[in-house]
Amino acid sequence: MRRQHHDPFWLVPVALGAFLALWQGVVSIGGYPPFILPSPATVVHRLIDLLVDGSLWHHTATTLQEVVGGLALGTTTAVLLGYVLAHFPLAERLLAPYLVASQAVPVVAIAPLLVIWFGTGLLSKVLVCALIVFFPILVNTIVGVRSVGQDLRDLMRMLEATRWQTIRLLEIPAALPVLLGGLKVGATLSVIGAVVGEFVASDRGLGYLLKQGQQLYDTALVFVGIGALVVMAQMLYGGVALVEKMVVRRATCDVRRAT
Amino acid sequence: MAYPQSDGRLEVLAGLTFEVADGEFVCVVGPSGCGKTTLLRLLAGLERPTAGRVLLDGAEVDRPRRTVGFVFQEPTLMGWRTVEENVSLPLEVARVPKGEARRRSRELLDLVGLSGFETAYPAELSGGMAQRVALARALVHDPRLLLLDEPFGALDALTRERMAQELLRIWRARRKTVVMVTHSVSEAVFLADRVLVLSPRPASIAAEVRVDLPRPRTPAFFDDPAFGALARAVRAAIG
Numbered sequence: 078m079r080r081q082h083h084d085p086f087w088l089v090p091v092a093l094g095a096f097l098a099l100w101q102g103v104v105s106i107g108g109y110p111p112f113i114l115p116s117p118a119t120v121v122h123r124l125i126d127l128l129v130d131g132s133l134w135h136h137t138a139t140t141l142q143e144v145v146g147g148l149a150l151g152t153t154t155a156v157l158l159g160y161v162l163a164h165f166p167l168a169e170r171l172l173a174p175y176l177v178a179s180q181a182v183p184v185v186a187i188a189p190l191l192v193i194w195f196g197t198g199l200l201s202k203v204l205v206c207a208l209i210v211f212f213p214i215l216v217n218t219i220v221g222v223r224s225v226g227q228d229l230r231d232l233m234r235m236l237e238a239t240r241w242q243t244i245r246l247l248e249i250p251a252a253l254p255v256l257l258g259g260l261k262v263g264a265t266l267s268v269i270g271a272v273v274g275e276f277v278a279s280d281r282g283l284g285y286l287l288k289q290g291q292q293l294y295d296t297a298l299v300f301v302g303i304g305a306l307v308v309m310a311q312m313l314y315g316g317v318a319l320v321e322k323m324v325v326r327r328a329t330c331d332v333r334r335a336t
Numbered sequence: 337m338a339y340p341q342s343d344g345r346l347e348v349l350a351g352l353t354f355e356v357a358d359g360e361f362v363c364v365v366g367p368s369g370c371g372k373t374t375l376l377r378l379l380a381g382l383e384r385p386t387a388g389r390v391l392l393d394g395a396e397v398d399r400p401r402r403t404v405g406f407v408f409q410e411p412t413l414m415g416w417r418t419v420e421e422n423v424s425l426p427l428e429v430a431r432v433p434k435g436e437a438r439r440r441s442r443e444l445l446d447l448v449g450l451s452g453f454e455t456a457y458p459a460e461l462s463g464g465m466a467q468r469v470a471l472a473r474a475l476v477h478d479p480r481l482l483l484l485d486e487p488f489g490a491l492d493a494l495t496r497e498r499m500a501q502e503l504l505r506i507w508r509a510r511r512k513t514v515v516m517v518t519h520s521v522s523e524a525v526f527l528a529d530r531v532l533v534l535s536p537r538p539a540s541i542a543a544e545v546r547v548d549l550p551r552p553r554t555p556a557f558f559d560d561p562a563f564g565a566l567a568r569a570v571r572a573a574i575g
Contacts, residue, residue, distance in 0.1 A: 228412040231382055234400040236429040236477075246428070250416045325416070 115297040123297035124304070137305050139282040143199060143271040144309065147206020148264060155211045156256070159218025160248075169219070176212070184209045184270060188277045202274035202282070209270035210263040217259025221252025257321040264313035268306055283309075348374045350538035352388075356481075361507060361514045363524035366534030366542075367574060372517040375539070376485050379515060380406055392481060402430060405474030405512075407487045411466035413458040419469050420445065420454040426477040444472040447506055464495040468502070475510060484516035488523070497555070500526055504553060521574070525566045526553060533573040543573030 097117050103109075104116040111119055127133035162169040188205050195201040225248055233243045275284025283302050290298030348371040356362050364372055377383045378390055381400040390397040392404070413422045420441050427437035445451055448468040458466055467487055474482060487503075488496045500523055507514060518524050524531045528547055535542040547566055549557070557563055 226412070228408045228410060229414065231400075232406070232408075232412055232425075233429070234382060235380060235402070235404065235406050236426050237400065237402045238429045242429055246425070247414070250414070253416075 112294040112296050115300060120297045120300045120304075123295075124301045127298075127301055133286075133301065133305065136281055136283050136286045136302075137309065139199075140268075140271050140275070140284065140306075141309060143202035143206055143274065143282065144264075144267045144313070146199070146203040147208075147270055148210055148260075148267045148313075150203060151207035151210030151267070152214050152260065152263065154207070155214035156218050159215045160222055162215075163219045163222035176215070180212050185273050188273050191274070192278045197278040197280070201277075202271055202279070205274035206267045206270035209266045209273075213262045213266065214256070214259045217255050218252065221255035222248055224255065225251045254321075254325050257317060257325065261314055261317045261321075264317050265310045268310045268313070272306065347538040349378075349385075349540070351540045352534075354532060354541060354544075356513055356515060359511050359513055361527060361529050362516070362532060363528035363530075364515065364517045364532045364534060365519065365521060365524050365570060365574065366539060367536050368519060370534045370537050371539040372534060373485055375534070376483050376515065376517050379481075380404055380483055402426070402477060403480045405477070405479035405482045407467070407470050407474045407482070407484045409486045409489050411458065411463070411470045413466055413469055413473075415458050417458075418454065419450065419456050419458070419461070422458065422469055423472045423476050425473060430477060432477075440476055441472075444476045445469075447475075447509060448472045449502065462495075463491050464499055467491065467499065471503070471506065475506070475512070480513065482512045482514045484514065484518075486517050486519060489519065496520075496523070501555065503527065504551075508552065521567050521570045522558065522563075525563060525570060526557060531566075531570050533570060542575075543570070545570050545573065 100117050104114055107114070115123075124133070162172065184205060187208065188201075191201045191204050191208075195204060229247055229251070230243075233247055238246065271282065272284035272287070275282040276288060279285045283305050286305075287299055287302040290296065290302060352375070354362075364375065366372055374383065378385055379397070381390070381397040381404070384398070392401070397404075414425070417425070420438075423444055424437045424441040427440060432440075442451075442454065445454060448471055450465060450468055450472070453461070453465070458469070461469065467490075471487070484503075488499050491499060504527060516524075516527065518527075525545075525547055531545040531547060532541055533543040533545065534540070545566060549560070549562055549566070
């Protein structure tokens, strides 16, 4: 399990090079027009244009704001509610049907409602992101808090620990690995939420850029937009993974191990 | 003591009365499922009796108290804390200053023979070592009473024997009042000043066997005819 597996350093660039060559090959041999499948060179060209006039950064910053805002809002509410539900099974039994039902409605279907209620600005997108992030984090919080063993709870009682000490010294560290797993899923989902929100109504953001590219048959622009979203999701995921690495010193909480 | 059940109440302990003297080592044995653990949880204040009282130094035990140290069947360590951080947990909860907590934790780790493992994590320890950490943690805040719930039940026979001797050594060093639940008759006779034998449920005290044998006791003690006689007496009382 702890076996360090080092891939040769050239593997990733070579794979990327092969992918680009294949892509260029398909364009050259198939002779597709740029509005169907632009060549890698065309896309890079478009990317440089967008970088130079600053619009890519402008749109990315907007989307990133929505994603991070939604992630923060969704995570906070989900963790707080999850903690309560973990401790009050009756509340969970009462609320669970509604929570599950809410997951049966696709966020795409709710997004127009949110735009009607909260306008076409930042807020409605943040809410879409928060909604999509909410459920996985809620479930993970409940699972994490419930994973704390009864003996450890009894131990804290024996030590006359305050509620806050029990949360800080026992429940948070015990639930953190599961919670961060949920946050990794949530971070990538939040990106989807922002794009969905922007598709419904917006005048900026990467989702807006994609729609514009589609309407103008500027396929290279669509490619650049998708690329920017991929990079954003990767970085958010990587960020959470990094936090996980720093915080969760020993993921294994299993103390019973044979000699 | 009775637990509510779907078909009425399950009476676990009834008419059970005993006293433990200051500094005494008492072992509780009895048929499995007779309520030994319930008895210990009552003494700890983790459960409230449906009838009857538990007194510690004359005061009723109506809730868990820091003045009682508890060792569970499993080591029950926090996997994200180092060995030293696990031992100092009771001091951290009691808001003992860091330097003092560190000194006392190290002292206890030294006592249980785990010096050098301060920065290890529980996952890196063997079962016996983990249970020593749990013992150090139960003693670090200097409780009046130490409760042990089959602390060596999950260990192999050899480790178990060694841990029993270690426990006696630590007990001599700290002079704690100890109540220990075990299902090993020989372990009980080896360790205790007095062995309480519980009857099947609802449990009361079926017999009380005083172990008036000299200390310190060594493994040679197991071959002593007096030891054998006492162990037989306890076994006979369990039935």
